[in-house]
Structures are given as C-alpha cells and as structure tokens.
Amino acid sequence: MTSVNAVTQDGIRKTVREFILSSINITQLDDDDNLFESGIVNSLFAVQLMTFIEKTFAIEVEMDDLDIENFKSLSATTAFVVRKNGRRSG
C-alpha cells in the first residue's frame, strides 16, 4: 500500500540521506549502514545531524529521545522522525 505516510517516509529518508552525503566524505549510504559504529560519522557530527532533523522537520530531540537506536542508521533516523511527527500531530 502506498500511503501518505509511506511517501512521507521516503521523503524524509531522501532528505536525511542527502544531508549526510553532503556532510560526510562518502559516496554511498545504505539504509541500514550503522553510522556511528562503522565510523562513517564521528561524534562531532551527532549534534549537526540532530540540529538538521530538528530544523528540517520542525521537531525537537528531547532527553528521552537520546537512544542510539534512534540515530544509528538512515532507516532508524527516518523512523524516529516519522514517530516524532506522528506524536506531534496525534
């Protein structure tokens, strides 16, 4: 089923992917690549990624959201943004 949510999720994934690829010197990023364990990004980038998704998707990453599972990969970050948006609109 191609729902509005699925389209939105694809859009979020694309936007986040473009940001990471424009920020980090890599050519390819798979959806489930572990950003931090693989060394694709360093800890300095963590706050920039957080700032980007806060600004772009008008959400706020809060203390309770601090879980590496939320940001470990492109898929995880996308799912996190979808959940935060859903929580806000719900």
Place this chain on the structure above:
Amino acid sequence: MQHLLTERQKARHAEFKDFVALHVEPFAETWDREQSIPDDVISRLAHAGFLGSSLPPDYGGQGWDIVTFGLLNEAFGKGSSSLTGVLTVQAMVSMALLKWGTEEQKATWLPPLAKGEMLAAFALTEPGAGSDIQSLVTEFTKSSKGDFLILNGHKKWISCAQFAGIFLVFGKLEQRSLACLVREGTPGLDVEPIHDLMGFRSAGLAQLTFNNVEVPLANVVAKPGFALSHVAPVGLQFGRISTACSGLGLLRGCFEESIAHAAVRRVGDKTVGEIGMIRSLIARMGTDLEAGSFLCHNACRTEQDHVPEAFEKTLAAKHFTSRAAVRAANDAVQIRGASGCHASSPVSRYYRDAKIMEIIEGTTQVHEDVLGKIFVDRAGRLGK
C-alpha cells in the same frame, strides 16, 4: 557591520557598551591585579539580566537572541576578558541544561542561574584531558544499592569554579560518558583556586577534586553515553560563540586604544599616526576588526537559525578572532611603546588575555584540524 543589526540589537549593544564603560573598564586592572572579582560586580551583572541573557523568560531569563548574546560578550570583551568568562560559563551550563535537563532539573536550576542568584561552572577539562575530551578519566560508579552515584577524579583549569554554586561535571560511568550536576559544598568536593595565570587572572579558575562525592541520580543530565556527544557540544558551542565575540571586543579595545594614541602622540613634528609603519599596523587591526565582526555575526545568526552550519561558522569565528586578538594586542603594545608595557594601559592586559583566547574552548590547532578536515572533505565531495 552595524547595518546587519536590528534597531533593538543596536540599542542593546549601546547599552552594553555604556555599562562596560561605567562599571567594568575603570576597575578591570584592579581585578586583574588582585586576581578576583568583587561580589557586588557579579550582583550588578545579575541585576542587569546579563547572566540569563539567552534563557527564556519562563525561567526568568531575558530571552535575547543569539546575536544580542554575541554583542553582550563583545562589549564585555573590551572591558575585561575575565569578567566575560563569567558570562561565557553561565551560558554554557544554562544552555546545556535548557536543552538536555529534565523538567525538574530545569525548574530547579534555571531560575537561579537566569537571575544570577547562582553561578555555574563547566567542569570538563582534566589535567590529562583538554581539547581531547574523549580522554576523561573522572569516574562515576554506582553505589552498592544503586540509589546514587559516587564521583572520583580531578578537574583543572575550570573557569569561574571559585564563584560557582553548581558544577556541570563530565566523566564516565562504566566507560560511557556521563554529565552530572554537583552542588558546591558537597562533602568530598574540594575547590582549590589557581592563581598567577598569565591572563584571565580574575576569572576564578580552580582545580576540583572529587573524593567519593555522592551525587543523586536526579542530578544526571541526559542519559549515560551522550554526555560528550550531545551535552558538552551544546555548552561548548555557546562557549565558542562567547569567546569569539569576547576576542572581538578585545580586538576593538586594541584598535581604539591604538588610534587614540596614534592621533595625539607626537614623534618630532609628526603624530605617531602619520608614520607609515604605524598606519600599516592600524590598518591590519582595523581590517581584522571588520572581518571578525562579520564572522561573529554569521556565527550568531546561524546558531539563532538553528542550522547545522552553526558549528563550522562558530569555529571559524573563534579561530579568527582569537588569533586576530593576539596580533592586535601585540601591535597595540608596540604602538604604545613603553606605556603599553605598563599596567596603567589596558593594552598590557589585552596582551596577556589575548593569548588565553587561543587556548580556551579548543586550541587554535584543534580548530584548524577540525576546520581543515571539513574543508578538505567538502572539496572531496565536490570533486566526485
């Protein structure tokens, strides 16, 4: 750069400069010599709202935008780098807590910080861990019942630690980074003043020793594992903005002292300002001042707009103004000659304080390493 400011920002900058001219500049040399800042000076800052400038009004702060915060630090940077350090550290702790504190922590700590009823210190640096914050060895362990934490370790070069009522302390719990609030006076916490620094002599630096200090779990800020990746960077970002703008203020002080001297001091039938070599020094200083103003404004604007580029822009601003301040202070002493080597002229203090700017909130070399990587990586991406 004035044309980039709003009327309100211009008016506030003028107010800040008036405050500094009246309440800071005439006394900065005495504070420097005595290596202390009187309590009534801190009270005056608090009363003016300067210690809670960026905190929201809901917590008793002024809610000023980041550009205004930068202008505040610029104005104070001309008067006293040491006193500006109080603004720096208060913002570092307050803004880290605003972002990552629990509602209870924010309700408890932010109002007294905003009103200046309590001063804070950012306890990150250790004897063996400066710019390399991953090397921290300060350790938190869980109590036998797990109902509180036990803190052991040392912190060094902690600005404002002599004045602070609360410390935001960074360490490790089971190899994961952790940040905690520790009250001054907690049993096992020893605050030992550090005297006889080259610059920042009245900034209240101290060494902290934690000897089995009991910390309530309610004082943990954010979650274990995120202290160095998320909590510290928020504070350090404000620290770099403040230091960049403070360095800019010091640079302005050097420039204004130099042109004032050059206009009246005579050598033979000429003023100093009519000598080409002196004009060159002043031209470089004035150009650096102009460039630094734009870099600082850009850093503040990007932080205000909450965009990822704020990190890079702030590094660049701090890197530039701290180095430019060192050059300007060196030249300002040269232009003043013997009188610039004496405490009766602020340029001698500027000369000592400027060097500190290149070290605090990340050394010039660390900034160059990070910025260089950013620029090279960008070039790599563009080449693909």
